[in-house]
Amino acid sequence: MPDIGPITAARVAIVPTFSKQFILRFAISLLLTSADADVILTFAPSVFSALFNAPILRAAFVILILGLIASLARMWFLTFRDRP
Numbered sequence: 313m314p315d316i317g318p319i320t321a322a323r324v325a326i327v328p329t330f331s332k333q334f335i336l337r338f339a340i341s342l343l344l345t346s347a348d349a350d351v352i353l354t355f356a357p358s359v360f361s362a363l364f365n366a367p368i369l370r371a372a373f374v375i376l377i378l379g380l381i382a383s384l385a386r387m388w389f390l391t392f393r394d395r396p
Contacts, residue, residue: 330395337391345384352377 330338356377363370 334391334395337394341384341387341391344387348380348384352380 356373359373360370363373
């Protein structure tokens with residue numbers, strides 16, 4: 313019988329892939345961020361000019377915008393926390 317050497321396995325490159333859940337969360341985060349930014353940039357100047365004599369309403373609007381930014385930051389944090 314002929315002497316046959318051992319067969320060596322070819323190396324496999326490990327390519328990281330994103331899960332479907334991560335891609336879905338990323339797409340939703342991107343969509344909501346762009347929609348919220350569009351709403352803020354569209355309506356904030358008119359709200360601030362209309363509420364020039366109402367500082368309490370202006371402060372309430374600023375607090376609402378800060379809450380929106382905080383919820384977006386939390387959503388992005390949760391999206392990237394579970395990234396592979």
